Amino acid sequence: MASEEIKSKKQRNDECIINCLPEDLIERIFLRLPVSTLLRCVSVCKHWHNFIRDPQFVVSHLQCAPRDVLLFFQQESVSGEPYPSDAILIDEAWSPSTCAVPVIGPDDFLFGSCNGLLGLYTKTSTIKVANLATGECLHLEKPAKNVKGDHFSFYSFAFHPVTKEYKITHFLGDCVEGRPHNKDRFSTIQVYTLGDEKWKDIRTPEALSLISVRNSGVVNVDGKMYWLTEEMLSSWQHAVMSFDLWEESFAMIQLPAACEDHDYFGPRKFWIRDIDGKICIVTAQTSRYGPKALAGELQIWTLDNTVEQQRWSQKYNIKNPPNYIPGPHFVHRDRILAQLCSDNVYAYELFGENCDVNLCKGVNLLDFSPRKPYNMQSYICVKSHVRLDVYKKAGIVRRPKQLEGWQLKKWETWKCRLSKLADLQCRMHKFEHHLLEVAETMGKRCQFLKDKQHNIAEHVLTELKQVLQHKPDNPDQLRSIRRLNWVGYSQAQQKLEVRLSKTEDMMKVVEQAQDMLDQVNLHWLIGSYLTSKLSMFSATTFQFSFLFWPAGLICCSYDAY
Numbered sequence: 001m002a003s004e005e006i007k008s009k010k011q012r013n014d015e016c017i018i019n020c021l022p023e024d025l026i027e028r029i030f031l032r033l034p035v036s037t038l039l040r041c042v043s044v045c046k047h048w049h050n051f052i053r054d055p056q057f058v059v060s061h062l063q064c065a066p067r068d069v070l071l072f073f074q075q076e077s078v079s080g081e082p083y084p085s086d087a088i089l090i091d092e093a094w095s096p097s098t099c100a101v102p103v104i105g106p107d108d109f110l111f112g113s114c115n116g117l118l119g120l121y122t123k124t125s126t127i128k129v130a131n132l133a134t135g136e137c138l139h140l141e142k143p144a145k146n147v148k149g150d151h152f153s154f155y156s157f158a159f160h161p162v163t164k165e166y167k168i169t170h171f172l173g174d175c176v177e178g179r180p181h182n183k184d185r186f187s188t189i190q191v192y193t194l195g196d197e198k199w200k201d202i203r204t205p206e207a208l209s210l211i212s213v214r215n216s217g218v219v220n221v222d223g224k225m226y227w228l229t230e231e232m233l234s235s236w237q238h239a240v241m242s243f244d245l246w247e248e249s250f251a252m253i254q255l256p257a258a259c260e261d262h263d264y265f266g267p268r269k270f271w272i273r274d275i276d277g278k279i280c281i282v283t284a285q286t287s288r289y290g291p292k293a294l295a296g297e298l299q300i301w302t303l304d305n306t307v308e309q310q311r312w313s314q315k316y317n318i319k320n321p322p323n324y325i326p327g328p329h330f331v332h333r334d335r336i337l338a339q340l341c342s343d344n345v346y347a348y349e350l351f352g353e354n355c356d357v358n359l360c361k362g363v364n365l366l367d368f369s370p371r372k373p374y375n376m377q378s379y380i381c382v383k384s385h386v387r388l389d390v391y392k393k394a395g396i397v398r399r400p401k402q403l404e405g406w407q408l409k410k411w412e413t414w415k416c417r418l419s420k421l422a423d424l425q426c427r428m429h430k431f432e433h434h435l436l437e438v439a440e441t442m443g444k445r446c447q448f449l450k451d452k453q454h455n456i457a458e459h460v461l462t463e464l465k466q467v468l469q470h471k472p473d474n475p476d477q478l479r480s481i482r483r484l485n486w487v488g489y490s491q492a493q494q495k496l497e498v499r500l501s502k503t504e505d506m507m508k509v510v511e512q513a514q515d516m517l518d519q520v521n522l523h524w525l526i527g528s529y530l531t532s533k534l535s536m537f538s539a540t541t542f543q544f545s546f547l548f549w550p551a552g553l554i555c556c557s558y559d560a561y
Contacts, residue, residue: 112157
């Protein structure tokens with residue numbers, strides 16, 4: 001009897017309503033789901049597992065996924081305090097995320113984003129390829145150890161649309177006194193294809209400038225890597241170098257015809273960027289009084305690749321440009337990402353070929369202080385369920401070190417401060433609940449007095465009802481403060497300040513209510529327990545000392561006396 005009532009797992013799967021739908025309709029439903037939901041759906045049944053894990057569906061879901069902006073700030077020291085690497089995701093509504101990206105460690109440097117995968121490395125450890133959404137990581141041996149002067153712009157991460165291969169490249173500086181030194185020039189590009197057993201060295205046609213690579217950046221488009229190099233006989237004395245990741249061949253592309261520079265401005269700066277899958281050259285003159293400040297107009301040229309020829313066309317001419325051009329993506333959905341001297345990152349709407357930043361509509365994305373200017377990278381990223389386990393059998397795959405990231409001693413002080421902020425949130429939450437319990441008890445007593453036609457009771461009850469409107473959530477539902485990025489910490493700090501102000505107001509109301517009840521000699525209704533509790537709360541003080549901002553790390557002392 002029992003066996004007839006309990007159907008087999010296969011029968012339940014076959015009779016699932018969704019599985020009875022046409023395959024194309026099932027696909028359209030799954031394509032609309034985020035990666036986090038798809039990962040749960042994988043465990044529902046074998047049919048769903050096979051469907052979601054199918055490589056073709058992974059590609060289709062990747063193409064439909066929304067494109068977000070990832071702002072990355074590498075670890076640095078500010079006034080002697082170490083700040084960890086951090087990332088902020090900006091969604092389609094231009095709203096910054098508040099949660100930390102778990103795959104990014106405090107010492108990580110970011111050098112690429114491709115199909116939902118991030119390319120990261122540390123100075124002393126391995127290269128790490130990590131899935132932004134699933135958290136899956138792949139650690140690889142570095143192509144060269146202890147390279148002096150290494151920089152994140154000397155690494156690159158790309159996907160070739162024809163071979164369907166992921167490639168990591170590294171510019172290896174020429175040797176100085178028998179040791180690789182990434183300082184002036186390079187003659188070798190090291191290439192690794194995910195799944196291969198080792199790195200491959202490719203010689204460049206001639207020694208090329210590493211300084212240009214570091215100053216202007218590197219971009220990958222359609223299976224080719226592009227960067228700027230010095231070319232004294234070319235327009236603007238620069239040219240674009242390209243490296244085909246499949247054919248492993250080099251080519252040089254001349255820049256557009258140079259415009260005459262103004263004598264009252266300083267030298268011209270150049271960057272190579274990616275806008276909507278096209279190679280772009282960004283250039284502007286600097287101020288004569290500040291080499292980092294841009295002056296005049298910011299020109300943005302895009303390279304149109306056709307079968308017949310390659311042609312440059314000017315896309316934007318921007319007046320009053322920002323002082324810093326983040327890369328490799330700094331224009332997204334017709335908005336330019338600008339890091340201003342006021343410690344804020346804005347997204348300004350570009351309403352035509354010729355525009356003035358001061359007249360454009362802007363969205364204030366975040367405040368990046370106290371971090372240093374000119375230290376922000378921006379990438380267009382997606383969340384995908386591209387798997388890395390198929391590459392884990394390669395010979396250069398390594399296990400991560402046992403002690404790295406947050407486990408290192410230098411981050412103990414940082415973690416301690418985060419713990420104090422989390423502890424403060426919890427204790428504030430509990431204090432609010434205890435205080436409101438007192439207010440509720442007093443409200444019941446006042447309601448009793450109101451029924452007995454005591455005029456003062458109605459006034460006290462009205463005041464207490466205002467207090468009870470601010471009842472906080474359950475303290476057991478608090479989220480760990482360590483899962484927030486520094487935008488989240490800043491918001492947590494502001495919320496604590498607001499809560500502190502409200503709590504002080506509530507304590508005043510409760511104390512005034514107690515005084516009014518005492519005046520009519522009704523103290524016996526409250527009882528000895530209530531009196532002792534209220535006395536304890538009235539003597540409690542919170543002392544806040546904000547150590548630094550905007551990371552929102554608050555050291556406090558909670559003294560009851």
